Every structure is written in structure tokens, then in C-alpha cells.
Amino acid sequence: LTLSYGYAFNEQIVMEAASRLKSLVTEGRQVFQVSPERMAFYMPGCAMEEPFLLCNEIAAVLSPVPMIHAAGCGLGVLNFTGPDKDGDEILKNASIAAACGGMKGTFGVCVFDGEMEAKAERERIIKDEIIASSLDGERSSIFAEFQPIVDLKTGKIRGFEALARMRGPRLGLVPPVEFISLAEELQLIVPLGKRILASACVFLGELKRAGFGYVSCSVNVSALELVRDNFLGDFLTALRERDIPASSLCLEVTESLVAFNFDLINRKLGELRRMGAAVSLDDFGTGQSSFFRARDLNVDYLKIAKDFTDRISASSRSRLVTGDIISMAHKLGYRVIAEGVEHEEQRQYLADHGCDYFQGFLFSRPVPQEEALELVRITNLP
Ligand code: C2E
Ligand code: MG
Ligand code: MG
Numbered sequence: 001l002t003l004s005y006g007y008a009f010n011e012q013i014v015m016e017a018a019s020r021l022k023s024l025v026t027e028g029r030q031v032f033q034v035s036p037e038r039m040a041f042y043m044p045g046c047a048m049e050e051p052f053l054l055c056n057e058i059a060a061v062l063s064p065v066p067m068i069h070a071a072g073c074g075l076g077v078l079n080f081t082g083p084d085k086d087g088d089e090i091l092k093n094a095s096i097a098a099a100c101g102g103m104k105g106t107f108g109v110c111v112f113d114g115e116m117e118a119k120a121e122r123e124r125i126i127k128d129e130i131i132a133s134s135l136d137g138e139r140s141s142i143f144a145e146f147q148p149i150v151d152l153k154t155g156k157i158r159g160f161e162a163l164a165r166m167r168g169p170r171l172g173l174v175p176p177v178e179f180i181s182l183a184e185e186l187q188l189i190v191p192l193g194k195r196i197l198a199s200a201c202v203f204l205g206e207l208k209r210a211g212f213g214y215v216s217c218s219v220n221v222s223a224l225e226l227v228r229d230n231f232l233g234d235f236l237t238a239l240r241e242r243d244i245p246a247s248s249l250c251l252e253v254t255e256s257l258v259a260f261n262f263d264l265i266n267r268k269l270g271e272l273r274r275m276g277a278a279v280s281l282d283d284f285g286t287g288q289s290s291f292f293r294a295r296d297l298n299v300d301y302l303k304i305a306k307d308f309t310d311r312i313s314a315s316s317r318s319r320l321v322t323g324d325i326i327s328m329a330h331k332l333g334y335r336v337i338a339e340g341v342e343h344e345e346q347r348q349y350l351a352d353h354g355c356d357y358f359q360g361f362l363f364s365r366p367v368p369q370e371e372a373l374e375l376v377r378i379t380n381l382p
Contacts, residue, residue, distance in 0.1 A: 074102020306340025
């Protein structure tokens with residue numbers, strides 16, 4: 001809040017909220033300001049339903065203040081018994097519950113439980129790791145694995161997708177669905193993305209040395225990276241450092257990213273393609289894009305989301321739209337990659353319907369660089 005509107009404005013909202021909340025104080029209910037932006041009601045010995053009634057009252061007195069809606073307001077309920085509880089711990093847990101309430105929308109309510117605390121603690125550790133690795137370029141807790149993208153006609157590996165991994169001493173392997181959004185929240189997705197791009201370039205260098213210079217590598221980019229002014233310059237610098245041609249790289253963007261700011265994003269994608277890089281539209285079919293918009297989109301590949309691949313099974317073959325998506329994509333001039341292929345019958349269906357490439361556990365999971373190189377040797381050498 002402070003970052004968006006400045007201190008003076010922030011203070012004004014807090015004062016307004018405080019004076020309104022004071023009107024809810026009764027004999028069994030005190031209110032405290034526990035941090036610059038948080039208030040807590042303390043209701044010793046209250047009945048079970050009372051905190052929830054209070055939440056309704058809070059929403060009623062605060063909702064006439066327009067800026068509360070702009071700033072957002074979460075409500076958390078914490079039950080505790082016994083005198084042995086530590087005050088800091090109580091306030092921390094109440095704050096966790098309030099933050100969780102805020103995620104449900106303005107005046108959302110959350111009741112604290114132990115699971116929530118564990119989740120908050122896990123998030124904190126992940127965030128620490130993201131921060132540490134963005135400060136220390138040598139730190140190896142965030143790294144890339146590579147999953148092959150296979151040509152359906154020849155069975156050869158056409159390229160790889162670089163996928164970010166996190167392994168920390170305290171949490172073991174953390175999946176990207178957990179840490180990518182946290183990196184975005186921390187505004188540290190840019191250094192993270194650079195690290196994965198650099199790993200992709202190292203890998204491409206190894207592939208070239210081994211005689212597979214025609215094998216490409218894709219990296220995922222998020223909106224916060226792509227909209228930066230320096231994105232294209234940094235991208236080229238990373239390639240030059242390793243002497244990698246832009247044509248060895250493909251950038252994967254999601255539909256929601258494109259929808260985020262169509263003209264700006266599409267222009268950047270156009271520039272990337274002029275440099276020689278390829279662009280894939282990731283998770284196609286899950287977002288809000290549609291073919292009519294796809295027509296003027298600067299992409300080379302559509303990656304059909306795993307949801308569509310999952311629907312392919314022997315029994316439903318005749319009713320599937322996956323084949324129609326492939327032929328429409330081809331009419332629009334895109335090549336098609338199917339994601340998440342796990343079963344031979346899916347691969348067969350895709351081959352029968354003219355899909356160009358597939359990616360999935362059926363062929364290989366994402367693997368470390370050395371294993372990825374070995375896979376190319378085994379698969380692509382005559
Ligand atoms: P994505 O780009 O759509 O990547 C494909 C995901 O599907 C990967 O999950 C991959 O491991 C998984 N996958 C591939 N084949 C199969 C299969 O046959 N079955 C199943 N069940 N899963 C399969 P992963 O590695 O967990 O990545 C999840 C998402 O995180 C990625 O989805 C991507 O959106 C994001 N991500 C990963 N690395 C990066 C990165 O470096 N930067 C950014 N911005 N996002 C990344
Ligand atoms: Mg991807
Ligand atoms: Mg995908």
C-alpha cells in the first residue's frame with residue numbers, strides 16, 4: 001500500500017480505518033494497532049460465533065471508505081487458549097490468517113489453523129532461497145532441467161524445454177508452480193529468468209560441441225520479464241556471451257501473458273522473431289485466447305495444453321476436438337507441439353492427426369543437462 005500511494009496517504013487510510021473500528025469497541029472487546037497497517041481486536045472468553053459477527057460489523061463500518069477497497073483488507077480469526085502463548089506468535093498467526101483472508105477479496109475472512117502456519121513458513125523459506133540466489137549468482141539451489149520435444153514423424157529430438165527447479169537444504173525439491181509465482185511477487189523473476197536462460201545457453205553450447213547444433217531449447221518467460229524495456233537487449237547479451245545464435249532459442253509465453261497487453265507483447269514477440277528466435281504459445285486452450293486473435297499473433301508454435309492431451313484415450317477418439325485444434329493451427333500457419341503426453345495411444349492419436357511434435361513423460365521427464373545430452377546421442381545418432 002505504502003509503495004503504491006505513499007506514506008502520507010497510507011497514514012490517512014489507517015487513521016480513517018482506526019476511528020471507524022473504535023466505534024466497534026465494547027466492554028468485552030478491545031482494539032489495538034499491532035503494526036502500521038494492522039489492527040487487532042482482542043475478545044477474551046467470547047462465544048464461538050462472536051468473531052464472525054464482528055467481521056461482518058467491520059466490513060459494514062469500513063466498506064463506505066472507497067480507498068479501503070483499493071488497498072484491500074483481509075480479516076483473520078485466531079482462537080487461542082491458555083496463558084503460555086507467546087504474544088509475538090499470536091500476532092504473527094493472526095496476521096497470517098488476515099493475509100489469507102485478504103486473498104479471498106476485500107473483507108475476506110480466514111480462520112487460522114496449523115496448516116496455514118506451515119504453509120506460511122514454507123513460503124518464507126522459499127522466498128529466502130529466491131532472494132539468496134538472486135544475490136548470489138553462483139548459488140545452485142535454482143537450476144534448469146531439460147525435457148525433450150520430439151518430432152512425431154521422425155522420432156528424433158527436435159529441441160528441449162528448460163524448466164526451472166529449486167532444491168534447498170530445508171525443503172528438498174520445490175516445484176516451479178510454487179516458486180515462480182513467489183519470485184514474481186518478490187519482483188525477482190527477472191534474475192531467475194536470466195539464470196535459466198544462461199543455463200539454456202550453456203546447454204546449447206554443449207549440444208553444438210557434440211554435433212547437435214540443430215537441436216533448439218525453449219525457455220519460459222513471464223509477463224514481468226517480457227514487458228521490461230531491457231528484455232531484448234539482455235536476451236541478446238546472454239546469447240552473445242555463449243556465442244549462441246538466436247535461432248537456437250524459443251521463448252514460451254502463455255495466453256494470459258499475451259492477453260495482459262496484447263499490442264506491447266505482440267510487438268516484442270515480433271522483434272524476437274526478427275532476431276531469429278522462435279516463439280511458442282504455451283498451454284494453448286487453457287486461457288482466454290481464441291483462434292481469431294491467434295491469427296495476428298507473432299508465434300511459431302502452439303503448445304496444446306496437457307488438459308487436451310489428457311482427453312485422448314481410445315474410448316473417446318471420435319469425439320475429440322484435439323485433432324480439430326491441430327488442423328486449425330496448421331491452417332493459421334503454426335506448428336503444433338502437444339504437451340504432457342504420457343501414453344502411447346495419445347502419441348499415436350497425435351501422429352494420426354498430423355501433430356508436429358510431442359513432449360511428455362512417455363518419452364522422458366525433464367532431466368539434468370548430462371542426461372539430456374545422452375538422450376540426444378541415443379535418439380538422434382543414426
Ligand atoms: P509449462 O511451461 O507448461 O511446462 C510443462 C510442465 O509440464 C512442466 O512442469 C513439466 O514437467 C510438466 N510435464 C511435462 N510432461 C509431462 C507429462 O507427461 N505429465 C505430467 N503430469 N507433466 C508433464 P513443471 O516443470 O512443474 O513446470 C510448471 C510450470 O512452471 C511450467 O509450465 C511453466 O509455466 C513454469 N515454469 C517452469 N520453469 C519456468 C521458468 O524458468 N520461468 C518461468 N517464468 N516459468 C517457468
Ligand atoms: Mg512451457
Ligand atoms: Mg505448457
